[in-house]
Amino acid sequence: MMRLLRVELRRLWARRVTRWACVGILVLAALSTVVAYGTARPPSPQEVAAAEGAYAAELEVWEAEGAEQVADCEASAEAEGATPQEWGCTDMEPRLDWYLPPSQTFVADAGQDPAVFGSESVNTDDPATAAAVQEVRGSVWNGWAGLSSLDDLAMLLLMGALVVGVSFVTAEVNSGSLGMWLTFEPRRQRVYWSKATAAAIGTAPLVVAGFALLVASSYAAFASFGTLGDVTGAVWAEVAAFTGRLVLAGAALAAIGVALGVLFKHAAAAVGVVAVVAWASLAFGYAFGELQRWLPTTALTAWLQGGSVFTVENCTPAADGVFECVPVDHVVTTAQGGLLLLAATVVLTGAAMLVFRWRDVS
Structure with a gap:
């Protein structure tokens, strides 16, 4: 043989x-x-400067109208029988990374937006399955x-x-x-x-x-x-x-x-x-x-x-x-x-x- x-x-x-x-x-x-x-x-200096300008302008609007926007969001969520967290009412404040062009690192950043990068909420009532789902989605091979x-x-x-x-x-x-x-x-x-x-x-x-x-x-x-x-x-x-x-x-x-x-x-x-x-x-x-x-x-x-x-x-x-x-x-x-x-x-x-x-x- x-x-x-x-x-x-x-x-x-x-x-x-x-x-x-x-x-x-x-x-x-x-x-x-x-x-x-x-x-x-990574983003070029020109792209970073443009993003910072857009972020600053949006931040001014948020400081003036942010409380009202959050209140409207919470009211809409309550009317639909949802929680403010489910509707994203607690995460409405502008962030600089929203205005920067998409970029990657060799290893995924733990702070990346879950709504964009695939770490969405777990849809199961079984705690063991939920933990397993989070472990799989948190792997270096996902994201x-x-x-x-x-x-x-x-x-x-x-x-x-x-x-x-x-x-x-x-x-x-x-x-x-x-x-x-x-x-x-x-x-x-x-x-x-x-x-x-x-x-x-x-x-x-x-x-x-x-x-x-x-x-x-x-x-x-x-x-x-x-x-x-x-x-x-x-x-x-x-x-x-x-x-x-x-x-x-x-x-x-x-x-x-x-x-x-x-x-x-x-x-x-x-x-x-x-x-x-x-x-x-x-x-x-x-x-x-x-x-x-x-x-x-x-x-x-x-x-x-x-x-x-x-x-x-x-x-x-x-x-x-x-x-x-x-x-x-x-x-x-x-x-x-x-x-x-x-x-x-x-x-x-x-x-x-x-x-x-x-x-x-x-």
């Missing part, structure tokens, strides 16, 4: 698609660096920051691992080299496991190097402008944990790619199925309600980011008989996401092994 694995690893890295994946990672890192430099740039944008780019690295896994099998099936290889090693289960393991292990350097380049280039961009934010040891520990989970996810998707390559025999069909499933999960996921918990995109996000939050409309009749729908937050934990990803890998691998054992690959 080890001999087969070494052979398959050499063949994997000798393939053209693997080399193109390396080029794609370099291009992705370059593009992300350009974007990071654009978002890391408005350079670091939190890298998790979306990491998905492209995983797609690269999947494509490499798919093409590793389909190219040999369609060229006939797999059938010839089976004449030298007729034990199909060993051949399948060697290919799946080689894809899982062989794509790990691509994922690790790619994500390291993304983090390093983004960090350099923000550091050049002095807009890093509060980069602590805990932040780097979370980056390391994310990298570890990313490598495991890449290994799983590479193995899934091998399985799909065996099942569909054509790379376009295998990758197309994944693309359709991912698109349908993102486009129509909300309509699934509680079933969102079992969607592959939800599981993958939960595994990578240390948890994921999805919302379900809870519709109940009010006292007057009219149905009222309230969004309720739910959490998928890291363990749940990892188990779902593992289950998908095991099921597809098992199906592919059965097919590979009996299907004619010549």
